[in-house]
Amino acid sequence: VDREECSGSQTYRGIFRKHPVFPVSLVKPYFQTEEDKFPSRRRNPTPPEIVEVEDSPGPVSKIIRARKIRLNGKDQRQYLVRFKNQTPDKDKWVAEDAIPDGNLHLRIFRASRRTEQSHQ
Structure with a gap:
């Protein structure tokens, strides 16, 4: 981080217009996403x-x-x-x-999707 980006001992100048500083206490180091580094992360079933x-x-x-x-x-x-x-x-x-009985179930499924899309 450049010295020009520091706006105080605990803040860095950001790119946001509304509040242009960010507290350094909330900054965390970045780690690559590997499964062994995040054992508690939920996985897709x-x-x-x-x-x-x-x-x-x-x-x-x-x-x-x-x-x-x-x-x-x-x-x-x-x-x-x-x-x-x-x-x-x-x-x-x-x-x-x-x-089994695919035509009937597919018609019902497609009709339900059309009504869901029309309500959005």
């Missing part, structure tokens, strides 16, 4: 596994989310499906053509 039709745990309750992934060089649309009488931790990513 692993995505639910992809299932095929024969692995389906029962009838579909609702479709929660959609995603597009690249599989074997081709884009594939998958849906996060919640099955009836199952908890949210049992949700699974299912290919579009592998959803």
